[in-house]
Amino acid sequence: xxxxxxxxxxxxxxxxxxxxxxxxxxxxxxxxxxxxxxxxxxxxxxxxxxxxxxxxxxxxxxxxxxxxxxxxxxxxxxxxxxxxxxxxxxxxxxxxxxxxxxxxxxxxxxxxxxxxxxxxxxxxxxxxxxxxxxxxxxxxxxxxxxxxxxxxxxxxxxxxxxxxxxxxxxxxxxxxxxxxxxxxxxxxxxxxxxxxxxxxxxxxxxxxxxxxxxxxxxxxxxxxxxxxxxxxxxxxxxxxxxxxxxxxxxxxxxxxxxxxxxxxxxxxxxxxxxxxxxxxxxxxxxxxxxxxxxxxxxxxxxxxxxxxxxxxxxxxxxxxxxxxxxxxxxxxxxxxxxxxxxxxxxxxx
Amino acid sequence: xxxxxxxxxxxxxxxxxxxxxxxxxxxxxxxxxxxxxxxxxxxxxxxxxxxxxxxxxxxxxxxxxxxxxxxxxxxxxxxxxxxxxxxxxxxxxxxxxxxxxxxxxxxxxxxxxxxxxxxxxxxxxxxxxxxxxxxxxxxxxxxxxxxxxxxxxxxxxxxxxxxxxxxxxxxxxxxxxxxxxxxxxxxxxxxxxxxxxxxxxxxxxxxxxxxxxxxxxxxxxxxxxxxxxxxxxxxxxxxxxxxxxxxxxxxxxxxxxxxxxxxxxxxxxxxxxxxxxxxxxxxxxxxxxxxxxxxxxxxxxxxxxxxxxxxxxxxxxxxxxxxxxxxxxxxxxxxxxxxxxxxxxxxxxxxxxxxxxxxxxxxxxxxxxxxxxxxxxxxxxxxxxxxxxxxxxxxxxxxxxxxxxxxxxxxxxxxxxxxxxxxxxxxxxxxx
Numbered sequence: 001x002x003x004x005x006x007x008x009x010x011x012x013x014x015x016x017x018x019x020x021x022x023x024x025x026x027x028x029x030x031x032x033x034x035x036x037x038x039x040x041x042x043x044x045x046x047x048x049x050x051x052x053x054x055x056x057x058x059x060x061x062x063x064x065x066x067x068x069x070x071x072x073x074x075x076x077x078x079x080x081x082x083x084x085x086x087x088x089x090x091x092x093x094x095x096x097x098x099x100x101x102x103x104x105x106x107x108x109x110x111x112x113x114x115x116x117x118x119x120x121x122x123x124x125x126x127x128x129x130x131x132x133x134x135x136x137x138x139x140x141x142x143x144x145x146x147x148x149x150x151x152x153x154x155x156x157x158x159x160x161x162x163x164x165x166x167x168x169x170x171x172x173x174x175x176x177x178x179x180x181x182x183x184x185x186x187x188x189x190x191x192x193x194x195x196x197x198x199x200x201x202x203x204x205x206x207x208x209x210x211x212x213x214x215x216x217x218x219x220x221x222x223x224x225x226x227x228x229x230x231x232x233x234x235x236x237x238x239x240x241x242x243x244x245x246x247x248x249x250x251x252x253x254x255x256x257x258x259x260x261x262x263x264x265x266x267x268x269x270x271x272x273x274x275x276x277x278x279x280x281x282x283x284x285x286x287x288x289x290x291x292x293x294x295x296x297x298x299x300x301x302x303x304x305x306x307x308x309x310x311x312x313x314x315x316x317x318x319x320x321x322x323x324x325x326x327x328x329x330x331x332x333x334x335x336x337x338x339x340x341x342x343x344x345x346x347x348x349x
Numbered sequence: 350x351x352x353x354x355x356x357x358x359x360x361x362x363x364x365x366x367x368x369x370x371x372x373x374x375x376x377x378x379x380x381x382x383x384x385x386x387x388x389x390x391x392x393x394x395x396x397x398x399x400x401x402x403x404x405x406x407x408x409x410x411x412x413x414x415x416x417x418x419x420x421x422x423x424x425x426x427x428x429x430x431x432x433x434x435x436x437x438x439x440x441x442x443x444x445x446x447x448x449x450x451x452x453x454x455x456x457x458x459x460x461x462x463x464x465x466x467x468x469x470x471x472x473x474x475x476x477x478x479x480x481x482x483x484x485x486x487x488x489x490x491x492x493x494x495x496x497x498x499x500x501x502x503x504x505x506x507x508x509x510x511x512x513x514x515x516x517x518x519x520x521x522x523x524x525x526x527x528x529x530x531x532x533x534x535x536x537x538x539x540x541x542x543x544x545x546x547x548x549x550x551x552x553x554x555x556x557x558x559x560x561x562x563x564x565x566x567x568x569x570x571x572x573x574x575x576x577x578x579x580x581x582x583x584x585x586x587x588x589x590x591x592x593x594x595x596x597x598x599x600x601x602x603x604x605x606x607x608x609x610x611x612x613x614x615x616x617x618x619x620x621x622x623x624x625x626x627x628x629x630x631x632x633x634x635x636x637x638x639x640x641x642x643x644x645x646x647x648x649x650x651x652x653x654x655x656x657x658x659x660x661x662x663x664x665x666x667x668x669x670x671x672x673x674x675x676x677x678x679x680x681x682x683x684x685x686x687x688x689x690x691x692x693x694x695x696x697x698x699x700x701x702x703x704x705x706x707x708x709x710x711x712x713x714x715x716x717x718x719x720x721x722x723x724x725x726x727x728x729x730x731x732x733x734x735x736x737x738x739x740x741x742x743x744x745x746x747x748x749x750x751x752x753x754x755x756x757x758x759x760x761x762x763x764x765x766x767x768x769x770x771x772x773x774x775x776x777x778x779x780x781x
Contacts, residue, residue, distance in 0.1 A: 130706070166779055178705025178778045180726040180761060180768075182476060187699055188618035188772025191723040192562075195667045195697040196630055198721055199560045207777050208702065208722040211710040 004048035004159040007079050008037045009072070009086040009102050009116075011095045015055035023094075025057035027071040029079075036144060040085065043152035048159060052079040058094040061101070068098075069105045076102075081112055083159035088117025088147040089124070091139040096124030103132045113158040115172070117147040123330070125173060126323060133164065134173040178208075228342040231309035232260070233332065235317035236283060236290040236349040237275030247316055250276035255315035255328045257335065260308075265294035276318045278349050290347050309341050317348060351551040352589040353440040355544035357536075359447035362399045362486050370538040375444060377486065382531060386490070391523040394491035398741050400450075401484050404470045407737040408487055409746060409753050410452040411466040411765050412521075412601045414480055414612040415528055417444040418594055419536035426529040428574025429597050436574070437589030440547075442539045447484045448612050449535070451528045452742035456496040457504035458514020459602070461747045466605030466765040472735040477764040479613065479773060487741050488531065496520045513602065525597060550589050550624055552633055560666040561634040564588070564619050565656060565689075567682055569641045569673040570600035571609055583639035583655045585663070588620045591636060604762040606728040607674035607701045607769050618772030619669055619699065634663045639685075641678035649677075653684035657692055665694050671770040672700040674728075679713035690718035701768035702727040702778050725769065726776030728762035 012022045014035045033041045033050040041050040054075050061068045076084060084106045086099035096118050103114035115133040118125050125134060135154060137147035150171060157164060167174040183190075190207070197204040222228045239247055245256040260266075266287035273280045273290065288294040291312060299305045313332045317325075336344065360373040369376040383395045400406045422439040424431030450468065455461055468480045475481025495501060496516055503515040512518075566586075568578040573586075574595055586595070596614040620636065627633040639656050643649045660668055668689055672682040686696050698719055704711040705727045734757040743753065751757055761767055768776060 167781060174780050176706060176780070178702060178711065178727050178780050180728075180730045180776055180778050183775055183777050186618055186622075186773050186775055187723050187725050187770070187777070188622035190777075191619065191669050191697045191699050191772060192622050192626055192631075194721050194723060195562065195669055195695065196560075196626075198695040198697065199562075199631075199667050204721060206720055206722045207724040207779075208700075209780070210715055210717070210719060211712065 003046075004082045004156070005051045005080060006040075006044065006048050006155065006159065007076050007081040007084045008033065008040060008050050008053045009084060009099065010035060010037070010053060010055045011089070011092070011098065012055060012057040015053060017055065017057075023057040023059040026060050027054065027056045027068060027075055029054040029075040036088070036148060039145065039148045040152055043149050044156065048083075048156060051081065056098060058092070058098065061098040062094045065097075065101055069101050072102055073105055073109060076106060077110055083155050084112060084114040085151050085155050086114065086116035088135070088137045088144065088151065089122065090117075090137055090141055090143070091119040091122050093123050096122040097127065100124045100128030100132055104128060107131070115151060115155055115158060117151050120173060126326065129173055130175050130177060133158070135171070136173055222343050225305050226303055227306045229307045229309060229340055230296065230305050230343050230345055231336055231339070231341045232291055232293065232296065232312035232347070233344050234291055234312065234314050234347040236314065236347055237273045237316040238266075238271055238283065238287055238291050238314055239274060241270055241272050243272070243274050247274065247314070249274045249316060250318040252316040252318075253324055255313060255332060257311045257313050259311055260293055261310035263293060264297050266291055275316050275349060290349060292345065292347070296345065309336075309339055350437050350587050350589050351549065352437055352593055354548045354550070354592065355440055355442050356445045356546045356548065357442060357539045357542065358445045358545055359484055361401070362447065362484055364397055364399060368534070368538050370444070370542065375447065375535060375538065377535065382534070385534075386488070386527045386531070389523055389527055391493055391496070391520060392490050393493050396489040398487045398489070399484070400470050400487055400741065402470055402475065402482055405738040406470045406741060407474075407739070407753060408450055408452065408468040408470075408485070408741045409465065410454065410742040411468060411605070412451045412453050412524060413528060413598045414448045414450050414610045414765070415532045416448055416612050416615045417532040417536035418442065418615065419533050419539065421540070425533050425536065426594050426597065428576070428595065429572060430526060430529050430533070433574045436595055437587050437593045441593060442536045442544070444536050444539070447486065448480055449528060449532055450480060450485045450487045451490065451524060452487060453490040453524060454492060454497070454743065455747065456492050456514075456517050456520045457499045457501055458506050459517045460513060463602050463604055465747045465749065465763055466601070466608070467763050468765045469734055469737060471737070473732065474734040474764060477732065477761060477767045477776070479766055486535075488528065489742055490524060490527070492520055512600075521599060525599065529597070550592060552588070553628065555628040555632050559628070559630065559632040561664045562623060562631045562667045562669065563634045563660050563663055563665040564623055564636045565660065565668050565670045565685060566591075566636055566638045567641045567671055567673050567678055568638045569609065569678060570598065570603055571596045571614070572599045573638070578638070579640045579642040581640060583637060583652060583659060585659060586636045586638055588624060588633065588636050591617050591620050604674060604728060605765045606726075606762040606767040608766055609673065609769065609771065610766045613766060613769055613771045613773060616773060618774070619671060622772065623669070631667070634665055639681070641673050641681060643681060644677065646680070649681040649684060652681050653688050656685050657688040657694070660689060660694055661692055667695040667697075670696055670698050671772070672698065673770065674701045674703075674768075676713050683714050683716045683719060687716040687718045697721045697723060699723045699725060699770045699772055701725045701770055703729055705729070705778060724778045725774055726761065726767060727778040728760065728768045730761045731758060732761050732764070733758050
């Protein structure tokens, strides 16, 4: 067997092209290791070689992810890798997304194993954890040496074609998928063993950890409503008639925002709700019942509230996955913050 | 209460013209068995077949499985066939290592979406059901035509489609009586013979102080002593009653993978394990049963409250709880865990899993106190089963388009009793 061929993906900064001002640079590549790739090559040892480094600017990638991925894949394929290693991107969001996209595309389209390094808090973890192998890193590049060491160690296994064991054993982030397995000891014996461990105060390991509790702490109340800017947000599925953005009536994957500037109330017939989880008759008969524009406009006129935001935000709650719901929240919150909104009237169904 | 299980292990079954047990082989008079069952006048046809581990055979349409038992001093199925008197005591003859698998075509007013149940005797499937490892006498029953008449006045479902039609109930009762009678007939062949071994079940008080442990058994789709258990309040049972066939499976409209099969109650994994540790590691303080069929939160809360009060009155330090599966039962199960932990009773939960992705972690309901869980496998997982040479029990699946003898890719939930939470199974689920 010859030396294993590794291609390393970096962003413009770690590839030495430049900082934020160079983030618009397009995909490029060169033979050999660059930047953190030198350390990677050292960690891989004689069994593997970093045959090439491929990079892309963070903005370039995130502005045209589909075509950037295609360009990068063409570059990567040219070096005939046995494995692609991306990052580590630490807690950098745009870089993390590029790593996730490159790794999953390399696996799916080239049939080549890939892995990356991300801080567990990186938003790309949530997006790619099901498909990709992610080595947890520190938040900043201070943890570079540890991250590279781990990437090299797991990378060698993957490049050799070995199957990785359980995440807690191998040290990658769990995909979050559960699989049935055969074990030698019957469930009853495992249960009584676990109970005795608990009764004796010994440590024990549950076979099914509870989901991470994702409680959102309530924010402090608004101190002066008469000067506050409010926005309407709803999961009721109320959209302009015809549902122009085709928001799904259940298992929604998108949200919409629609202008209500200059309107005194929601007029029946001009709006409709396409929600798959409740009887929409009363909502369609008077959309103010689920989006109380009439009352908020009155409050705005009489000075109870300062101002109502010119757009409302809507999605459908029925069956929506928590992954999508979290993304909706991030995206809608960014808009609300940019618009200087102080508070939200949130109607849920 | 002292129960003796006298074991007569069965390594092979032969269909022949007389009834006998000799040297680990059970000889079954097939004609006599058929005629006896046909005499009930509920069946148009009865066929017997023997399936053995390793044979490339697939059994489908399974309704229940039972271990042959005979009790010289009373009924081997107390309350279901004959009086309850003496349940949990005396000597019982058992034909260990074999099962009667009863299959049947569906009847009018029977919900079919969960009815299919499969046992493979070879390949991966044989390891995913307890009956891939036993020698099985398959009893294939064809209901009389009236039972399949959709226009029959009793064919319409009762209020609750889960429970099915009165016709189904009448048929189901007859089927299970036939199955239990056959179980007794087969085990009676050991009359006057010496057992290979005798297990004694008696809760002798331990000589040293040990933690008191109760087993909290979530009852669903079972009869207890012949009475439907889903409407009975929480109660205390002696573990011997369960091992002595007090619980008979009475409903087949549930995922095959987590059904409380009669055989698994007779050979209850958790009850047996707590007995095995009794006096050594723990003090087995008894079993609490409760129904998992309440439909509103107040009733669930009341049931949970009563169960935990019973556990406290039994002086429990710890409890093993099992969950049947499905939606509603998850709520009272978790409430009991929470209330028990709050009362200072440490719990371990034995439960099958449904989904298992970050979008849906698979808990219908959970409480923060549920820190110690034993998984009996995720039944939504896709499994691939090889083609089999022979199919017994039916010609088509109830709700799968595939040919029953072919290679199959289906969710684990079709494999009979593969994830049942009574604890004898060897499956778990792990996160990747």
